[in-house]
Amino acid sequence: MNDTPGPLLQSLPPDLIRRFAAIVGPEHALTDPDQQLPYLREWRDTYFGQSALVLRPASTAEVSAILTLAHAEGIAVVPQAGNTGLVGGQIAMRGEVVVSVARMTKVRTVDAVGGTMTVEAGLTLAECQQTADRAGKLFPLTLPSEGSCRIGGNLGTNAGGVGVLAYGNTRQQVLGLEVVLADGRVWDGLRALKKDNTGYDLRDLFIGSEGTLGIITAAVLRLLPKPAEKATAMVAIRSIEDALALFNMAQQAADRGLTAFEFMPRLVLDFVLRHIAGTREPFAATYAWYVLIEISGAQADGTANRQLESILTDATDRGLVIDAVMAQSIAQARDLWRLREGISEAQKPEGGNIKHDVSVPIASIPVFISRANAIVERICPGARPLPLGHFGDGNVHYNIAQPTGMDKAAFTKLTPQIMREVHDLVMSYGGSISAEHGIGQTRRAELARVKSDVELDLMRRIKSALDPKGILNPGKML
Amino acid sequence: MNDTPGPLLQSLPPDLIRRFAAIVGPEHALTDPDQQLPYLREWRDTYFGQSALVLRPASTAEVSAILTLAHAEGIAVVPQAGNTGLVGGQIAMRGEVVVSVARMTKVRTVDAVGGTMTVEAGLTLAECQQTADRAGKLFPLTLPSEGSCRIGGNLGTNAGGVGVLAYGNTRQQVLGLEVVLADGRVWDGLRALKKDNTGYDLRDLFIGSEGTLGIITAAVLRLLPKPAEKATAMVAIRSIEDALALFNMAQQAADRGLTAFEFMPRLVLDFVLRHIAGTREPFAATYAWYVLIEISGAQADGTANRQLESILTDATDRGLVIDAVMAQSIAQARDLWRLREGISEAQKPEGGNIKHDVSVPIASIPVFISRANAIVERICPGARPLPLGHFGDGNVHYNIAQPTGMDKAAFTKLTPQIMREVHDLVMSYGGSISAEHGIGQTRRAELARVKSDVELDLMRRIKSALDPKGILNPGKML
Numbered sequence: 001m002n003d004t005p006g007p008l009l010q011s012l013p014p015d016l017i018r019r020f021a022a023i024v025g026p027e028h029a030l031t032d033p034d035q036q037l038p039y040l041r042e043w044r045d046t047y048f049g050q051s052a053l054v055l056r057p058a059s060t061a062e063v064s065a066i067l068t069l070a071h072a073e074g075i076a077v078v079p080q081a082g083n084t085g086l087v088g089g090q091i092a093m094r095g096e097v098v099v100s101v102a103r104m105t106k107v108r109t110v111d112a113v114g115g116t117m118t119v120e121a122g123l124t125l126a127e128c129q130q131t132a133d134r135a136g137k138l139f140p141l142t143l144p145s146e147g148s149c150r151i152g153g154n155l156g157t158n159a160g161g162v163g164v165l166a167y168g169n170t171r172q173q174v175l176g177l178e179v180v181l182a183d184g185r186v187w188d189g190l191r192a193l194k195k196d197n198t199g200y201d202l203r204d205l206f207i208g209s210e211g212t213l214g215i216i217t218a219a220v221l222r223l224l225p226k227p228a229e230k231a232t233a234m235v236a237i238r239s240i241e242d243a244l245a246l247f248n249m250a251q252q253a254a255d256r257g258l259t260a261f262e263f264m265p266r267l268v269l270d271f272v273l274r275h276i277a278g279t280r281e282p283f284a285a286t287y288a289w290y291v292l293i294e295i296s297g298a299q300a301d302g303t304a305n306r307q308l309e310s311i312l313t314d315a316t317d318r319g320l321v322i323d324a325v326m327a328q329s330i331a332q333a334r335d336l337w338r339l340r341e342g343i344s345e346a347q348k349p350e351g352g353n354i355k356h357d358v359s360v361p362i363a364s365i366p367v368f369i370s371r372a373n374a375i376v377e378r379i380c381p382g383a384r385p386l387p388l389g390h391f392g393d394g395n396v397h398y399n400i401a402q403p404t405g406m407d408k409a410a411f412t413k414l415t416p417q418i419m420r421e422v423h424d425l426v427m428s429y430g431g432s433i434s435a436e437h438g439i440g441q442t443r444r445a446e447l448a449r450v451k452s453d454v455e456l457d458l459m460r461r462i463k464s465a466l467d468p469k470g471i472l473n474p475g476k477m478l
Numbered sequence: 479m480n481d482t483p484g485p486l487l488q489s490l491p492p493d494l495i496r497r498f499a500a501i502v503g504p505e506h507a508l509t510d511p512d513q514q515l516p517y518l519r520e521w522r523d524t525y526f527g528q529s530a531l532v533l534r535p536a537s538t539a540e541v542s543a544i545l546t547l548a549h550a551e552g553i554a555v556v557p558q559a560g561n562t563g564l565v566g567g568q569i570a571m572r573g574e575v576v577v578s579v580a581r582m583t584k585v586r587t588v589d590a591v592g593g594t595m596t597v598e599a600g601l602t603l604a605e606c607q608q609t610a611d612r613a614g615k616l617f618p619l620t621l622p623s624e625g626s627c628r629i630g631g632n633l634g635t636n637a638g639g640v641g642v643l644a645y646g647n648t649r650q651q652v653l654g655l656e657v658v659l660a661d662g663r664v665w666d667g668l669r670a671l672k673k674d675n676t677g678y679d680l681r682d683l684f685i686g687s688e689g690t691l692g693i694i695t696a697a698v699l700r701l702l703p704k705p706a707e708k709a710t711a712m713v714a715i716r717s718i719e720d721a722l723a724l725f726n727m728a729q730q731a732a733d734r735g736l737t738a739f740e741f742m743p744r745l746v747l748d749f750v751l752r753h754i755a756g757t758r759e760p761f762a763a764t765y766a767w768y769v770l771i772e773i774s775g776a777q778a779d780g781t782a783n784r785q786l787e788s789i790l791t792d793a794t795d796r797g798l799v800i801d802a803v804m805a806q807s808i809a810q811a812r813d814l815w816r817l818r819e820g821i822s823e824a825q826k827p828e829g830g831n832i833k834h835d836v837s838v839p840i841a842s843i844p845v846f847i848s849r850a851n852a853i854v855e856r857i858c859p860g861a862r863p864l865p866l867g868h869f870g871d872g873n874v875h876y877n878i879a880q881p882t883g884m885d886k887a888a889f890t891k892l893t894p895q896i897m898r899e900v901h902d903l904v905m906s907y908g909g910s911i912s913a914e915h916g917i918g919q920t921r922r923a924e925l926a927r928v929k930s931d932v933e934l935d936l937m938r939r940i941k942s943a944l945d946p947k948g949i950l951n952p953g954k955m956l
Contacts, residue, residue, distance in 0.1 A: 113726060114841040158675050169673060172650075187932050192839045194871045195647060196910035197636050197686055198917060198925055199955060200937050204682035208675055225730045248591060252703045255776035256734045298733035303781065361670045363592040393672045432674035439676060447676055454665050458944070459678050465943035466936070477677060 011095060012052045016073060020053055020097065023065045028056035028103070039080060039098050042091050047441065049091040051078070054098040060178060060186060060217040066099055067215065068184025076471045079211035081121060081153030084145040086357075087440030089157065089210045089476050096474070099215060101152045108218065110135050115223045116175060116192040121152025121216050128221065137223035140167035144344065155216050158208030160436025162340075165392040166259040166296070167224070169436065171207050176220035179206050182213075182467040192220045205462070210438055211473040213466045227296035230259070231304040232333040233312060236287035236323040240265075240387075241366045243291055246320045247391055250293060253311050257304065260294035262340050264388040269339065271386075271401075275349050276342035280335075283323050291391070292340050343388060350384075352402035352411035354418055358426045359394040359435035368429055369396065375421045376400055380414050395435040398422060423450055439477040447477070488554055488573035490530045494547075498531055498575065501543045506534035506581070517558060517576050520569050525919065527569040529556070532576040538656060538664060538695040544577055545693065546662030554949050557689035559599060559631030562623040564835075565918030567635065567688045567954050574952070577693060579630045586696065588613050593701045594653060594670040599630025599694050606699065615701035618645035622822060633694050636686030638914025640818075643870040644737040644774070645702070647914065649685050654698035657684050660691075660945040670698045683940070688916055689951040691944045705737070705774035709782040710811040711790060714765035714801040718743075718865075719844045721769055724798045725869055728771060731789050735782065738772035740818050742866040747817065749864075749879075753827050754820035758813075761801050769869070770818050821866060828862075830880035830889035832896055836904045837872040837913035846907055847874065853899045854878055858892050873913040876900060901928055917955040925955070 012020075021029035030036050031053055040049040057063045070077050078092040080100045085091075092098050104122035111117065112135040119128060125146040132139035143149060143161045153159070155177070159170045167173070176191040189203055206214055237243055243263050250258050266288055273279050282290070293311075297304035308326060315321040327333035347353050360368045369387045376383050382403030389397040400418065402411035423433045427450050439447050448456065459478055463470075490498075499507035508514050509531055518527040535541045548555050556570040558578045563569075570576050582600035589595065590613040597606060603624040610617035621627060621639045631637070633655070637648045645651070654669040667681055684692055715721055721741050728736050744766055751757055760768070771789075775782035786804060793799040805811035825831050838846045847865045854861050860881030867875040878896065880889035901911045905928050917925050926934065934956075941948075941956055 111839065111841060113722065114839045115729075116839070158679075160673055160675070164673060171679070181932070181936075185932050187936060188930060189933070191908055191910070193837050193908070193910050193913075194840075195638055195642060195837045195868075195873045195913040197638070197912045197914055198910050198921075199686075199929065199933070200691075200940055201636075201649070201679075201682045201686055202933065202936055204679045205940075208679055213678075225733050227733075244591065251593075253776060255703050255705075257776070298731060298735070299785070307777070359671050359673045361589065361592045361594070362672075363589060390673075395673045430669055430671070432669070432671050432676050434675045435671075435673040436675055443676075451677065452666060454659070454663050455667070455677070455680065458659075458665060458680055461943040462678055462683075462940065465939040 012075070017053055019069060020055055020066060023062050023069070024055050024057050030054040039083065039100055040091065042088060043084060047088045047091045047093070049093050050095055051092040051098045052095045054100060056100050056103050058103045060180065063099065063101070063180045063215055063217050064184045064186050067180050067182065070097060070471055071183040071469060074469055074471065076474050078473050079156065079215045081150035081156065082124065082145070082148050084149040085153060085157060085440060086437045087442040089438055089440030089473070090153065091441070093441070093475065101215070101217065102150065104217060107131050111192065112136060112223065114192060116220050117223060118190060118218060118220045119151060120218045121150065121155070123151050125149050125151060125154060132223050135223065136226065138226045139173070139221060140224055141170055141173055144341070151219065152216050155207055155219055156209065156211050157438040160395065162260055162262065162390065165261060165390060166256055171204060173222050174203060174207060174219055175222055177203050177206055177216055178218040179214040179216050182469065182472050187214070190218060190220050208438070210440060210477045212463060212477050213472065225298060227298065228300040229297045229304045230333065231295045231308040232327040232336055233293050233308055234282045234325050234336045234339070235291050235293060235312065235321045236283060237289045237291060237320060238322060240289055240369055242320045243289065243391055244363060244366060246291065246315050247362070249315055250311050251392070254295045254307050257295050257297060257307065258392070259296040260292060261392045262292040262389070263391045264290050264340070264343065265386065267384055268343055268386050268388050271346040271350060272339055272342045275346040276338065279338055279342060282325050282336065282339065285323065287323060292336060347386065347399060347401060350401045352408040354400045354415050356398040356419065356422055357435050357437045358396055358398055358422070358431055358433055360396065360426060360429040360431035362391065362394045364429045365391065365394060365396060368425065371425055372398055372422050375425065376418060379418055379421070380411065382406070383411070393435070419446065441476060444477060488530055490553070494551060495531055497547060498533060498544065501540050501547070502533050502535050508532040517561060517578055518570065520566060521562060525566045525569040525571070527571050528573055529570040529576045530573045532578060534578050534581050536581045538658065541577065541658045541693055541695055542662045542664050545658050545660060548575065548949055549661045549947060552947055552949065554952050556951050557634065557693045559628035559634065560602065560623070560626050562627040563631060563635060563918060564915045565920040567916055567918030567951070568631065569919070571919070571953065579693070579695065580628065582695060585609050589670065590615060590701065592670060594698050595701060596668060596696060596698045597629060598696045599628065599633070601629050603627050603629060603632060610701050613701065614704065616704045617651065617699060618702055619648055619651055622819070629697065630694050633685055633697055634687065634689050635916040638873065640738055640740065640868065643739060643868060644734055649682060651700050652681060652685060652697055653700055655681050655684055655694055656696040657692040657694050660947065660950050665692070668696060668698050686916070688918060688955045690941060690955050691950065703776060705776065706778040707775040707780070707782045708811065709773045709786040710805040710814055711771050711786055712760045712803050712814045712817070713769050713771060713790065713799045714761060715767045715769060715798060716800060718767055718847055720798045721767065721869055722841060722844060724769065724793055725840070727793055728789050729870070732773045732785050735773050735775060735785065736870070737774040738770060739870045740770040740867070741869045742768050742818070742821065743864065745862055746821055746864050746866050749824040749828060750817055750820045753824040754816070757816055757820060760803050760814065760817065763801065765801060770814060825864065825877060825879060828879045830886040832878045832893050834876040834897065834900055835913050835915045836874055836876055836900070836909055836911055838874065838904060838907040838909035840869065840872045842907045843869065843872060843874060846903065849903055850876055850900050853903065854896060857896055857899070858889065860884070861889070871913070897924065919954060922955060
């Protein structure tokens, strides 16, 4: 998967570099490789890019001036926010001008009464959460990278995360956008409205377009009431089939108070207990599958705890839950969450790992996992599937650890074959080959393979209509 | 506002009529004016259309064949579902071929476990609700016209309604779509996925596009858990400013359990009590403003009632609520709702009525109403504003009844001037001139006037990309 820089495919004459630099100021127009490094290096070292020029505009007007010039001269640009994307969408591979919004970090307005805030694209997700919190509100988007990812990137990729079950993905948190178009014009769609039926839904077209249709410079985000209490439990179940019945019980009982329903098999818990300091076995016995359940309540009146207890009692009576532990304190809840949050890190010491970020209709999750496991065992006997994820979203991070003792490179070489067969299986259930990470570079060839010709044609028509010269993030997504 | 048919601007040679008729069968290809009448007459008699041919296809394949032929021959078509739209978007004005989806009423699948159903565009909204109900689930979209409007029209216009506050508008109820494109190709986007980040959001582009980008033939709709209990109250407040504080209290307390928060001034209640049989004064005294509040609970454990009581007690202590009545039975709740639901009908006997369907940020509702009233009083002294609607959505149906005793025609003549000034005021708050009804014919000129050139250009580029010959619903929206 490692792409190393080839020859610089787009270089810029000094005069053009000067004209770009004049827009942002010379200190924010980077040509020095050391200074460019943070904008070219993907954080897991999966991609290493190259750029004729990295620009760090401070305002929408500067982004607009950059694109006006780039459009006039036919210069390709790659928009970048926090540089935390998982599919290489933010990395310039062919010398493109990188336009980083990292300096655009203003909170333009906070309207606690109306339940909105308007922020610039460079604000980190954690700063968005904190801004909401200071206003007595909740901004519900939650990601492992929230300390460094920036909201412009979350918007550009329609980021997901643990909170999607109750609150929806990034798309659902947005009321309005400000976007600089390919030719430098600014679309002011910064509306703070819950209802607006005046024409095409341009907002949702830009969200998730991965910088190929415009550069998002600001957004009006929804603020929600803060939950006043949470109840958390880890439960053990016999089979993933039982997770489906348990999920439906929990959803019927808690409705939209059900804020997490995360599943993992025993092997994943083994990895976490083995490699993550400070974690410990939640039960005296070991079980096949585990589910982390969280219920949030609007009032601090014990309703969340009562609902969770009632769900667990009913599910135990019906034989769905075979063991359960409810957190009795915030510290205990944190311990349970650590078992979920340590998963990503805990896979690394186990060697090679082939990752999928797929979704299927939730009723198909059990049969999908069973058939995917069979594919993996046929292609690579002894490989260890780690199907885990956000059950209620149908989102399975179908990861596969290499067989113990196998050569890592030999295992990694199987990636294309396994990925293709797993993705074909996903498509047979009407699923998605990228539930929350996007397409970028990593899944571009697979997208072209699994999407219908009609859908690819529709996407290309829209791309041509909005970026006729093809200067925005070329080679990504489409 | 009455448009009468002019000369038939598009007529079809007999051979072409035969070729279209061969697709759907001659009995479903209507040229006889009497047979065409239900498809040409707008139900309030605001528009009366004309069509060379009304086609009633029975399947997606037939819709596809119709558009393939229409595209090849350059024939304009007007898609139509339940013919209940309020802005004339569904009426053929210039002889276009009407394509009615009213015969496409199959429920293709219901997946109660996965929480989805796939239905065809001709199913009425009431049938959608009943299908969900039979599966033990809730389909939350609710409209006064639900017995006759069809889901394809709801999707095409992104319909709103009373349930938007808690459940979102039509857009939020949709997971996937099947759309016949302008050239007859079928986009199969019938995905039942909660998370799918594989390319541009085509689904939301078609939803709300009012038949100008494609004909929606089927959809995968979300099913939600049914509320197990509801608590309902009518409260009296001193001023619309107090509604804002009360709304924020209610939302903080009930969060997404708050399923209705509808406001109306005394004059509206006067009209309802005067003209709607079986309604009665909710309080011993009369007050300036009324709010209908509903809270829904996932469990039948009395939580909804307790939450509502607690809100009313707190709000009364703070002086926000000056009188309140809580429904003690389902019959009493129905009586309170009748006061809201009778509003539309109650306005007719009072003479001329100028209607707006606007939204503004909710914190701006009070000042918007006050300034709009001043505009109305300046232009037409004695006119009676009836600002009412869905407070939590920022959606004000800013209607104006004519002054008592004024000539109706003289009042109606003031419509353009009043509408322009009210819409300018709306735009000054970053609002929307059509919160839930759409643009169609009625608001087309106003849309062109209030939208930025950049936004109109983006919309036109998308229209040209997806319907290069301009055959889909010409003269509507754009």
